Amino acid sequence: MGQNYLATNISKFFDFKGPSLVVDTACSSGMSGLLMATDALQAGRIDMALVGAVSLLLSPTAHDVFAARNILSQNGRFEIMDKQSTGGEVLGEGIGVVMVKRLSDAIRDGNHIYGVVKGIAVNNDGRTLGPGSPSLHAQKQVIKEALELSGKKPKDIGYIELNGGGTPIMDTMEIKALSEAYDLTNQKLDQVYLGAIKPNIGHLLLASGMASFIRCVLSVYYGGEIPPFLSAREPFEHYDFAQSRIQFNRESVKWKTSANLPRNAALSSFPDGGDELSCHH
Known part of the structure; x- marks a missing residue:
């Protein structure tokens, strides 16, 4: 049975009208769907959308594939940018769904607003050495591109949700890209927290980007409460964290901003050699 039946049957059950489709860009699937929804909202083609992502491990296939590529964790922990990393991932299951509307409509309708999406960008690695060797x-x-679309500057971003590949190559590429894009070595700017949901709940495959998005939104909404980052207790040696403005919180912290400015979070979702996606809200 084709994947399209998933979206079709949900629409039939709830009597949804309008576009109903399945988007598959691996880990960033939910975020790619969010990009399509926000584009349609801005163009006036729709007035609201439900964007969801789901990952269920109904067979050993995913574990077999990851094991064959030697990218399953050997100690049962998902370590990101950590000296103790065994270079592998822990798989998990999950479902995440968000409703999105134009901000003006949500205010008019008296909706409970948890966050505002400021900018989303997507591209592809193109040709690389392999799926585990991303393009810096x-x-x-x-x-x-996402930062520019959001109208924000590096100094405005207080929290960054990592993709977190769990391997030295992928994590090194990511921290170098983040460092250059967000000017993370400029210690004259305010500190910025880095974290990831994967060490908490595992790699949710197609639902991982959506899980990261929900974590970011709730961190922004609930008084700026940033959940603890359960990795990088001993940061790896491929980046000089001591000479950066990066902070890792080991317990929940209150997210304070200079001059009571709005809280802004960003996230990255980088599938194996696939569509790279960045979001700001």
């Missing part, structure tokens, strides 16, 4: 240039480019 592509990652940096898509982050800068």
